[in-house]
Amino acid sequence: MLRVRLPTLALLLLFSLTFTANASAFPQRFKEAPQFYNSPDCPSFDRHDPDSESDGDDHTIIFCSDQAVHVAMTLDTAYIRGSMAAILSVLQHSSCPQNIAFHFVASASANASFLRATISSSFPYLKFRVYTFDDSSVSRLISTSIRSALDCPLNYARSYLANILPLCVRRVVYLDSDLVLVDDIAKLAATPLGEKSVLAAPEYCNANFTSYFTPTFWSNPSLSLTFADKQACYFNTGVMVIDLYGWRAGDYTSKIEDWMELQKRMRIYELGSLPPFLLVFAGNIVPVDHRWNQHGLGGDNFRGLCRNLHPGPVSLLHWSGKGKPWARLDANRPCPLDTLWAPYDLLQTPFVLDS
Ligand SMILES: *[C@@H]1O[C@H](CO)[C@@H](O)[C@H](O)[C@H]1NC(C)=O
Numbered sequence: 309m310l311r312v313r314l315p316t317l318a319l320l321l322l323f324s325l326t327f328t329a330n331a332s333a334f335p336q337r338f339k340e341a342p343q344f345y346n347s348p349d350c351p352s353f354d355r356h357d358p359d360s361e362s363d364g365d366d367h368t369i370i371f372c373s374d375q376a377v378h379v380a381m382t383l384d385t386a387y388i389r390g391s392m393a394a395i396l397s398v399l400q401h402s403s404c405p406q407n408i409a410f411h412f413v414a415s416a417s418a419n420a421s422f423l424r425a426t427i428s429s430s431f432p433y434l435k436f437r438v439y440t441f442d443d444s445s446v447s448r449l450i451s452t453s454i455r456s457a458l459d460c461p462l463n464y465a466r467s468y469l470a471n472i473l474p475l476c477v478r479r480v481v482y483l484d485s486d487l488v489l490v491d492d493i494a495k496l497a498a499t500p501l502g503e504k505s506v507l508a509a510p511e512y513c514n515a516n517f518t519s520y521f522t523p524t525f526w527s528n529p530s531l532s533l534t535f536a537d538k539q540a541c542y543f544n545t546g547v548m549v550i551d552l553y554g555w556r557a558g559d560y561t562s563k564i565e566d567w568m569e570l571q572k573r574m575r576i577y578e579l580g581s582l583p584p585f586l587l588v589f590a591g592n593i594v595p596v597d598h599r600w601n602q603h604g605l606g607g608d609n610f611r612g613l614c615r616n617l618h619p620g621p622v623s624l625l626h627w628s629g630k631g632k633p634w635a636r637l638d639a640n641r642p643c644p645l646d647t648l649w650a651p652y653d654l655l656q657t658p659f660v661l662d663s
């Protein structure tokens with residue numbers, strides 16, 4: 309903990325104000341989160357399970373266990389503050405926090421040992437692994453979208469989880485980095501997927517589905533038939549429960565890539581990684597209660613307006629859209645709901661005046 313005397317504080321303040329525009333100019337330091345413990349009725353992992361593919365301590369066993377809740381998130385320096393808050397929120401509201409295995413995906417060009425060290429220092433007890441994602445393989449498939457932040461290859465890592473995570477992981481909850489949970493993730497992870505579906509997510513059938521694809525798409529007779537025989541609804545890809553066994557069996561990664569190849573040849577949609585998901589899965593997903601993705605809190609993509617919650621209960625708040633709560637809080641221009649993100653912020657401010 310860094311403590312400073314007041315004259316120095318004034319100077320530092322001046323200095324930090326000059327640099328807030330570019331947070332990466334300062335290496336961000338994060339506080340240590342408290343340790344979270346399982347409640348007594350949580351399942352424990354049997355070390356001698358003959359079906360287990362792994363041996364060794366709990367940390368190894370949990371990564372293949374169906375009893376664990378597997379969470380996948382991407383990790384990079386630009387969004388790490390959001391990721392830290394998301395992790396803290398997952399642990400804090402979980403009744404079995406020690407049974408959660410985190411699978412972090414980082415770009416192959418990122419410093420994975422730095423990311424690993426950052427996570428470990430804030431969450432010394434966290435069960436996690438960091439995988440690297442070869443973004444060059446997807447870069448060639450990315451067409452520029454109307455929001456450049458969406459063109460980052462890591463944004464597409466969610467389409468490759470079945471290749472990146474260990475083969476023994478059956479089910480995973482994918483989470484974006486700009487969200488916090490206020491409910492037990494085990495409830496979301498337990499969503500029944502049934503025999504036919506490989507993906508569950510909240511879906512929105514009142515959203516104008518037409519607007520996610522270009523007139524080129526809708527005017528093409530064979531393409532527009534994609535949704536002909538199903539009730540296709542919009543869903544947000546920031547919160548998904550995925551059956552990785554079923555995903556691999558259906559080779560959905562290739563199906564998504566096929567649409568991305570087509571997009572390179574003829575522009576069939578405007579936004580980044582979402583439309584290929586809709587093309588492959590819309591109409592075939594298991595709907596999850598809307599409380600699990602109160603999305604759009606980042607605001608309007610063009611003007612950055614504040615958004616309100618959708619009606620109904622809330623289990624997960626998602627700042628999808630252009631604005632991010634940490635940036636607005638730093639700039640002293642928070643939206644009203646950003647104050648709900650702030651309690652999960654682990655950023656260590658450079659001057660701590662309390663003991
Ligand atoms: C990566 O991070 C580690 C640990 O924080 C650091 O020691 C190392 O110098 C970094 N490597 C590069 C290439 O920046």
Ligand SMILES: *[C@@H]1O[C@H](CO)[C@@H](O)[C@H](O)[C@H]1NC(C)=O
Nearest residue numbers: 515516517518519520521523
């Ligand atoms: C949906 O969006 C399309 C294209 O953006 C528009 O032409 C159509 O009128 C919209 N439909 C409704 C019901 O708003």
